[in-house]
Amino acid sequence: MRRPVAWILAVVLFVEALGVTALNWFLGIVVDRQDMSLAGLDPDAMSVSSKAGGVVFGLYFALCGVVALLVALRDRAPAGLGRILLISVAVVHGLLGAFAWGLVGPGAFVFMVVVLGLVILLLMTYDRLEGPSDAAPAEGGPKGPERPQLDKDPAPVIPPAAPSPS
Numbered sequence: 403m404r405r406p407v408a409w410i411l412a413v414v415l416f417v418e419a420l421g422v423t424a425l426n427w428f429l430g431i432v433v434d435r436q437d438m439s440l441a442g443l444d445p446d447a448m449s450v451s452s453k454a455g456g457v458v459f460g461l462y463f464a465l466c467g468v469v470a471l472l473v474a475l476r477d478r479a480p481a482g483l484g485r486i487l488l489i490s491v492a493v494v495h496g497l498l499g500a501f502a503w504g505l506v507g508p509g510a511f512v513f514m515v516v517v518l519g520l521v522i523l524l525l526m527t528y529d530r531l532e533g534p535s536d537a538a539p540a541e542g543g544p545k546g547p548e549r550p551q552l553d554k555d556p557a558p559v560i561p562p563a564a565p566s567p568s
Contacts, residue, residue, distance in 0.1 A: 426456020
């Protein structure tokens with residue numbers, strides 16, 4: 403179940419990267435063609451900043467998609483910067499979901515929460531101490547070093563009684 407989640411998340415993040423970039427590029431074109439100012443701002447500056455913001459956000463989502471793709475290909479937990487990127491994209495989707503409910507509607511909210519759930523599922527299903535699922539020993543095969551089993555409720559240690567003065 404781990405690898406399909408990583409594959410699905412990678413595809414969703416790549417599609418989302420293209421969608422965010424295209425949407426912001428379109429908004430930049432609309433602002434440029436309207437030739438209107440917002441609170442005295444230059445329309446060209448608003449157009450360029452919308453396009454630049456879309457490209458930066460698209461590259462961010464694409465980079466997070468690359469991390470999810472590497473997790474799917476290697477079947478190993480993300481480490482270091484990759485883990486930080488996936489945690490940050492989870493936070494971004496949580497915040498975008500909160501804003502989407504009020505600004506766009508419940509459909510966008512559900513999409514953001516589904517992506518948030520996929521990221522969290524990816525992060526939680528890969529245990530850092532566990533290797534790839536293919537490396538598990540077969541039934542009856544050689545096993546690693548045995549660890550001693552500790553009792554959950556060990557018997558209390560009672561110190562010897564001191565001799566009574568007589």
